[in-house]
Amino acid sequence: MPLNAYLNFDGNTREVVQFYAQVFGLEEPHIMTFDSMHSEEELPPGAGSRVMHAFLNIGGGTLMFSDTFPGMPFQQGTNNFSLALVLNDENALRDAFHKLKEGGSIVMELQEVPWSKVYGSLTDKYGVSWQFSLES
Template sequence: MTIKLNPYLNFEGNTKEAVYFYEKALGGKLLGIMRFGDMPEDPNHPMSEDMKDLIMHAQLKVGDADLMFSDTFPGMPHQAGGDTVQIAIHPSEEARAREIFAALEDGGQVIMPLQKTDWSPLYGIVKDKFGVTFQVNVPQEQSQ
């Protein structure tokens, strides 16, 4: 049996901005965006025009991994940020790790600057402007 896991990030009204930010910062490829307004209207649950423009589902391919995104539907609880889950990125080249880290750092906060560690020639932690924490880690055996 094969199991594939991927992060699914929820935002409160700014998913579209986040998707395009991660597409650029991580060098991803946008596979699709579906808005709540793309779904057939339900007369029992009418949506405002603002709600129709919110992102119901978006998918970004980053290397072999998928990142998925959604806005929370208005009225649903949402807690921004938090460190319960972090996303680890493992670029094989130090130059690419520096590019990714710098892009995520823009408007965010460095938790641990990029540096050599016992397990990596280059490792750092950054919380981006959306409150998502990333660990950037160049694998020791693949460093260049």
């Protein structure tokens, strides 16, 4: 059951990902931007070129990255990281989501999104941010 760290930045994720790729001797990473998944009309000004998702495989683990959406609060060291549970067992994913939401708050209910049949996010009762994604 992979549990990955997910780091968020405020507009400089591309620079961060390329830096870490260089540090760890990795190939140029694939970087998905918000405008690759949404039309210009759906996005606020300045959001299109921001990084929606990128990842690096480092030492057998996966480190994931994203920029915040323009206007979303960003506080380095406080809300710029989450844990990402990526499973290929939908029942186990849903079970973990429903257990962790008790006493916490749902950010995004489990639903189908362009990159996953089941994706959602929440903050648990201890203030830890979680993302859930069904691996295809």
